[in-house]
Amino acid sequence: MDMYWTVINGVIxxxxxxxxxxxxxxxxxxxxxxxx
Amino acid sequence: MTExxxxxxxxxxxLRPYHVWALGVGIVLVGEFMGWNFxxxxxxxxxxxxxxLVAGTMYIIISLCASELGSATKLAGGPYxxxxxxxxxxxxxxxxLAVYMEYIALEAADAIVVAFIAQEVFPELQVFPVTxxxxxxxxxxxxxxxxxxxxLNFFMTAIAFLAIILFFFSGTFGVFELHxxxxxxxxxxxxxxxxxxxxxxxxxxxxxxxxxxxxxxxCKRPSRAVPLxxxxxxxxxxxxxxxxxxxxxxxxxxxxxxxxxxxxxxPLFEAAQASGVPVLIGLLAIxxxxxxxxxxxxxxxxxxxxxFALSRDHFVSNWFSSVHPKYQTPYKAVIFTMPIAIAFAxxxxxxxxxxxxxxxxxxxxxxxxxxxxxxxxxFPSHVSKVRPFVxxxxxxxxxxxxxxxxxxxxxxxxxxxxxxxxxxxFYLVAYFYFHNKHKKHQHEFDWGREMDWPNPSHHExxx
Numbered sequence: 001m002d003m004y005w006t007v008i009n010g011v012i013x014x015x016x017x018x019x020x021x022x023x024x025x026x027x028x029x030x031x032x033x034x035x036x
Numbered sequence: 037m038t039e040x041x042x043x044x045x046x047x048x049x050x051l052r053p054y055h056v057w058a059l060g061v062g063i064v065l066v067g068e069f070m071g072w073n074f075x076x077x078x079x080x081x082x083x084x085x086x087x088x089l090v091a092g093t094m095y096i097i098i099s100l101c102a103s104e105l106g107s108a109t110k111l112a113g114g115p116y117x118x119x120x121x122x123x124x125x126x127x128x129x130x131x132x133l134a135v136y137m138e139y140i141a142l143e144a145a146d147a148i149v150v151a152f153i154a155q156e157v158f159p160e161l162q163v164f165p166v167t168x169x170x171x172x173x174x175x176x177x178x179x180x181x182x183x184x185x186x187x188l189n190f191f192m193t194a195i196a197f198l199a200i201i202l203f204f205f206s207g208t209f210g211v212f213e214l215h216x217x218x219x220x221x222x223x224x225x226x227x228x229x230x231x232x233x234x235x236x237x238x239x240x241x242x243x244x245x246x247x248x249x250x251x252x253x254x255c256k257r258p259s260r261a262v263p264l265x266x267x268x269x270x271x272x273x274x275x276x277x278x279x280x281x282x283x284x285x286x287x288x289x290x291x292x293x294x295x296x297x298x299x300x301x302x303p304l305f306e307a308a309q310a311s312g313v314p315v316l317i318g319l320l321a322i323x324x325x326x327x328x329x330x331x332x333x334x335x336x337x338x339x340x341x342x343x344f345a346l347s348r349d350h351f352v353s354n355w356f357s358s359v360h361p362k363y364q365t366p367y368k369a370v371i372f373t374m375p376i377a378i379a380f381a382x383x384x385x386x387x388x389x390x391x392x393x394x395x396x397x398x399x400x401x402x403x404x405x406x407x408x409x410x411x412x413x414x415f416p417s418h419v420s421k422v423r424p425f426v427x428x429x430x431x432x433x434x435x436x437x438x439x440x441x442x443x444x445x446x447x448x449x450x451x452x453x454x455x456x457x458x459x460x461x462f463y464l465v466a467y468f469y470f471h472n473k474h475k476k477h478q479h480e481f482d483w484g485r486e487m488d489w490p491n492p493s494h495h496e497x498x499x
Contacts, residue, residue: 016173027367030367034361
């Protein structure tokens with residue numbers, strides 16, 4: 001049961017970091033495009 | 037001042053009146069689900085009623101001012117832009133910062149509450165990752181587009197508001213038993229001083245409704261959408277506040293200081309539990325959760341617009357004023373809300389964060405009516421081009437709103453004196469900092485070119 005919730009908490013972390021990562025990556029790409 | 041707009045296109049103009057309603061009510065409705073009941077702990081049921089009426093009067097006036105100013109200026113900065121145009125740069129930047137801080141602190145508080153609710157349902161869930169996920173998700177949605185973010189807010193807010201209405205009518209039509217004796221037993225436990233002290237929590241019922249006008253620059257027809265959405269929002273909140281107070285005061289006892297309505301964390305949900313009707317308990321639980329998420333969502337939208345406007349006018353780095361070419365959102369300003377909200381959320385001082393948000397809000401409620409008074413003096417004629425919406429009884433009601441805001445701010449001295457002093461010193465320092473910084477970029481404001489308006493009356497007098 002503990003393992004089960006550790007995995008769920010880990011997945012929530014992963015999701016959060018994936019969203020943050022996507023936003024930052026897209027922002028950096030867009031910034032570069034706009035500079036050109 | 038707006039000549040260096042950005043290297044990319046402007047904000048997209050797609051929003052309708054219901055989006056404005058969703059933005060305003062979405063931010064505020066959380067205050068009906070929690071927080072307002074601290075008025076009961078200070079001043080009993082009568083104190084709560086008085087606080088609701090006093091704060092309600094102030095917010096009706098603020099909404100009228102915001103509708104008139106928002107539909108006239110049609111700018112994204114809201115109170116910041118109104119103060120910039122009609123008061124001065126120091127006041128503008130301070131109020132812009134106050135709006136930013138008010139909403140971002142509220143976003144952090146909302147995200148923490150969502151995580152706590154999730155943990156109550158599933159005790160093994162950790163607060164930290166859920167808070168992070170809420171902040172990251174809302175940043176992602178707001179980054180991708182304002183229409184999607186506010187349409188989502190519309191549905192979440194509508195469900196939460198319907199939950200309050202259903203709960204109220206279930207009570208009045210006898211689905212469960214009401215206890216009117218509770219209204220009298222805890223009417224005024226701390227006497228007159230309690231009534232006065234309760235005022236400090238009155239803004240919870242309506243805190244943030246002025247933010248509805250901040251999407252004016254993204255509205256299809258701002259002269260119609262802003263007043264309509266804002267006033268509909270204010271009516272919704274007044275109805276919601278009255279229903280909430282009535283039903284909660286009936287179901288939860290308020291005569292025992294250590295328990296009951298005055299100290300409840302989720303008063304509407306706990307009142308539903310007291311009713312014993314499973315459907316209502318589920319509905320109010322969902323409503324509490326949705327209203328927290330929609331409040332945080334609206335806060336990301338408003339705080340990013342305020343920061344974007346500050347950046348566009350060089351008060352903070354011009355780097356934040358870029359607009360995304362595909363999503364047409366102020367993407368750098370949206371991203372910048374994330375680290376600040378995370379920092380607030382993990383500071384561990386939830387009540388301090390909320391108090392800072394309230395003081396920042398009250399500072400805005402002094403400057404918004406003051407901006408309107410100045411606007412009326414500078415542009416006295418009711419030309420529809422300048423003033424598409426004319427609010428009644430101005431400027432007298434604006435003076436009254438300033439008086440109420442200062443009175444409520446003074447009541448914070450009971451219990452939150454250091455927070456109040458810290459916040460006032462913070463904004464005073466900000467005022468002088470931005471006033472000096474602005475001197476470098478100062479130039480004569482061209483009303484015709486920048487606003488498509490005639491020159492203000494004092495200009496004509498000079499000529």
